[in-house]
Amino acid sequence: MALTYDPVAGPDLSAYLKPRAGGAQDFDLLVAGAHCAACMAKIETGVAALAGVEAARLNLTTGKLAVRFRPGVAADAGAVLRAVEGLGYKAAPFDPTEAAEAHDREGRRLALSLGVAAFGAGNAMMFSVPLWAGLFGQELGPATRVMMQWWSGLIATPCVLYAGMPFFQSAWRSLRVGRANMDVPISIGVLLTLFISFVETILHGRDAYFDAAVSLIFLLLIGRWLDHQLRARARSAAADLLALQAPYAITLDDLGREHRKPLSEIAIGDLLVVRPGERIPVDAVVEGGAGELDNAMLTGETRPVPVAAGSAVQAGALNLSGALTLRAAVRPEDSAVAAIARLVEAGAQSRSLYVRLADKAAAVYVPVVHTAAALTFVAGWALGLGPREALLRAVAVLIITCPCALGLAVPAVQINASGGLFRRGVLVKSGAALERLAEVDHVVFDKTGVLTEGRPRLIGATPALLAQAAPLARASAHPLARALAAEAGPGPMAEDVSETAGQGVEGWIGGRRARLGRASFVGVAGEDAGETELWFGVVGETKVRFRFSDNLRVDAARTVAELTRRGLTVEILSGDLSGPVARAAEAVGISQWRAGLSPTDKAEAIARLTAQGRKVLMVGDGLNDAAALAKAHAAMAPGSALSATQNAADLVFSGEGLGSVVAAFDTARQARARALENFAFAALYNLIAAPAAMLGLINPFVAALAMSGSSLVVTLNALRMRVGAGKT
Structure with a gap:
């Protein structure tokens, strides 16, 4: 899509605005670099504060920021993009293909960084372990100790600088716009640890923490990679649904010639051909032909559904028999399958009560932790510690209090629960x-x-009576009316039809007004029956009862x-x-x-x-x-x-059964229990870890292990949930 460019305001993004009912407009952005609840809260709050914006919702799973403008206001999509970039995140108009490719690129980058960090941690420790031997009375000589420290630093430093780039780049983008995200204290802690370690090595000091820096990056990357995989699991659920749509469609031109077009090029009103064995590409209306559709993947309905001229069909349905000519009724992105896929995306990461609590806690993290680290350094120096020891304590505070466990506590549970239930239908x-x-x-x-x-069967109706009521039945979505219409077969539909919820349907058949529905709606008083029933009658004439059974x-x-x-x-x-x-x-x-x-x-x-x-x-x-x-x-x-x-x-x-109700209830109770367990663990961890680091009981290496371990604990706690097998 071609864009005009204003050197002051930037590119013109008005072409990406999508009109909605009531005059509202939507704008979707692809945001890169958002990884946690605090990122999500910062972006949503910043965008929602813009003039004319009604709501902003970031989906961490797909990276899509959905922005809705208020009806009647001049929507400024460029202002939204500039606001997101001003918060320190890369952004561009949302493209599903680009989003998937970006997600895959991030996964490959994390995997490569994880491999480099693992190599660095393992080999740096090869030289650190002999240094630890001094703890057990096997002290190395000064020259040997310094040599071991240099080799550890030479291996760890390039690995830290490369593998830590996902954190360093994110921190730099945030600091460049005058803000601080969760990666800022991580980056400061890691780089300060390297700096102190080199100073100790140059001055022939006793302790160096090269292994701590690279181990911290390694363990952080494990947590981020697991989080990436959890989100990919939710993304694949939506992709599986969208795969029900054919990648292309066969269209007919004015001369009746067939053309194969990509799905993205199909427009409302296009004439399509779908042969047996093919899936319906977009929601459409049958123009010609007759056949049966398999809607099992869409509705759980296992019985083939007959369709003929005038029938509405949904994208993703499988044509079992008969060539169909269809008229496209919606754009591919507005089809029933696409709508369900959007629901899957929304359910994968939502602003529940627990997520909002995590957001509030994470929002105060950066200023609190930086203040605590600064006070630790100042207080330690004032109480007689040397600047080196005071700085080590401050670094340990920065590292050990990272709220990754808090940020992952709820999303990890939600994604695992939603993905597991999706696989259960x-x-x-x-x-x-x-x-x-x-x-x-x-x-x-x-x-x-x-x-x-929900598949009632008509009992004992004659063909003549069926023919009379069928035009109204074909116009109704009620299960009993559908059963009556299916029994009657294809045919004409009543005119000027209106439906009253819970009562029945009314319309004109052959110039006469008729009703189909409950006895009182049709005009029959004091009637009850032993079977499920519908009444039919032309106004002013005799009323007829149709009885059904439903297993x-x-x-x-x-x-x-x-x-x-x-x-x-x-x-x-x-x-x-x-x-x-x-x-x-x-x-x-x-x-x-x-x-x-x-x-x-x-x-x-x-x-x-x-x-x-x-x-x-x-x-x-x-x-x-x-x-x-x-x-x-x-x-x-x-x-x-x-x-x-x-x-x-x-x-x-x-599906055909109700077992999903029990499975969902059990899973919901498990999800609540796991989320509360994660919150409790995160709170207990910080209550113990922060004071211990401030008192000097934990050095940077132990802090790295503890902080990364806390993130792994909450993630693994979410993964141990068994969908549909909860306990009360």
């Missing part, structure tokens, strides 16, 4: 969702599509039993009739249930439970569940649910 939309889910004490299930398979999910009863065993209470809130709801409740072992509820009734029921102090998990899939999902403490929806319902939910699960 559960999409986590935010880390805060896991925290809320861990607090749940009451579970509310919808019946149709949640406790049941329970195979593990519904086991899921309810597992939730009860964990101390949760369970109930059903359903819009269905009392007969089917009562039988479903009895079959799965739920004693509390209510039937015939409207969307408002469900939302009010959740509100009453919340007012009673209950922490409610709502599991629903229909349009009439969206309000209740939004009011619940935590919310889950199956992958087959409507888009509005999934948007209202915190977690979305795929």
